Amino acid sequence: MDLDGDWPLPRPNTRFKVNRRPAGSSLTKSSTIADTFSSLATPVIAEALQRSKALSTQSDAEGFHQLRIAFRRLRALYWAYSPYLGEDVATQATEELRRLAAVAGGTRDWDIAGDLLKAAQESGASIEPLVAAVRQKRAEAVVDSQAVIQSADVEAFLTDVSLRAQTMLQSRCSDLPIRAFARKRVRLAQRTLQKRSRRAARSETTHEEDLHDVRKAGKKLRYLLEFFQPVLKDRHDRTIKDLTTVQNKLGTFNDIAASETLIRNASFNDVPAGVVQESLQWLEEQKYRRMLAASRQVRAVADAGWCDQER
Structure with missing residues (x-):
């Protein structure tokens, strides 16, 4: 098994098209x-609105994942401004x-835990009762996520905060150029x-x-570079x-750590304690090995000097 590779996750099953025009492609220096x-x-x-609407009637794992990413990207954008x-x-x-991203992530977290447990089974662990219980937890998470997303009225919320942000920006910086601010x-x-x-290093x-x-800081930086790349001094591809x-690398480690916490904190009344413990032991072993790979990546980031690139 390639311990530096990604765990196989559920395949996308998207039933609608999303506009993939790169964010920021219409930005200019002026x-x-x-x-x-x-x-x-x-x-x-x-x-986010397309994903939310689709997920009100579907339980597509990739859909929940992409919805969480959309909410995270918007958080990075609001932080920037x-x-x-x-x-x-x-x-x-x-x-x-942040709350909506966590709600969307509830189903995704159980999907990841279930996928990891299947990998444990393939390595010889006898944990079928827990695998079945996790499938049930995933089904319950779908219902909870759909209910919260619907009750939150995502469209009204996003419309409101977007309008408030635009009004505030027009009153405060309608004539200020973007380039220096983005840098x-x-x-x-x-x-x-x-x-x-x-x-960390x-x-x-x-x-x-x-x-x-x-991992969180790296996500924010990547989202901002993707947003602002057209107006930055240098290319950041x-x-x-x-x-x-x-x-x-960090995400793979986080998947294992989060799955371990998820299973440790959940109640599995019909699963023998020994089965749960065997699964947690397997996850602990994988987490330790993945932590080594993640630590190497962090040391590489610490030495990369990225903070000096945009002057």
């Missing part, structure tokens, strides 16, 4: 801060987007990633929390590619 927010947010909001949005607008948007926000995200990576003992912090590689 664009203003206010104008660019709408052009960047609109396609991501459109995808927060200096001009004001605390109330930025906080309301980011907190609710400043990217530099801040780069430095945050570098700081967290170096802190200096530690004699690798901690899950440090790796998680690096290589950096985005490297960040994606790092995220894949």
Whole structure:
């Protein structure tokens, strides 16, 4: 088994088309801060609404995953523009987007746990009762996620916070150019990633929390580079590619760590305790091996010097 590769996850089963025009493709150096927010947010909001609508009647694993990503990308965008949005607008948007991302991720988390347990079975573990129980947990998570997404009225929320953000930006920075602002926000995200990576790399003992912090900072930087690349001084295709590689390594480790926590904290009344313990032991062993690969990636990030690229 290739322990540095990704675990096989459920295949996409998307039944609608999403506009894949690169976010920020309409940005130019003469664009203003206010104008660019709408052009960047609109396609991501459109995808989130399409995904939400489809998931009200479907339980597609990839659909829930992509919805969570859309909410995370919007959070990164609101963080980027927060200096001009004001605390109330930025906080309301980011907190609710965080909650919605967690709701969308509930089903995805059980999908990942189930996939890992199948890998454990293939390696010889006798854990069929737990595999079946996890399938049931996944079905329950689908119902819960669909109910919350419907009750949250995602369209009304996204329309409201988008309009409030646009109104605030038009009143505060309608004539300010985007390029210097984008470079400043990217530099801040780069430095945050570098700081967290170096802190994790200096530690004699690798901690899950440090790796998680690096992963979150790397996501934010990658999303901002994808958003703002058209107006940045240099091309960042290589950096985005490297960040994606790092995220894949850290994401694989996070999948195992999160699945272990999920199973440890869940109740499985009809599953023998020994079966649950055998599964947790297998996940612990895989987590340790994946942690080594993730730690190597973090040390590479700490030495990469990405915070010096955008001057």
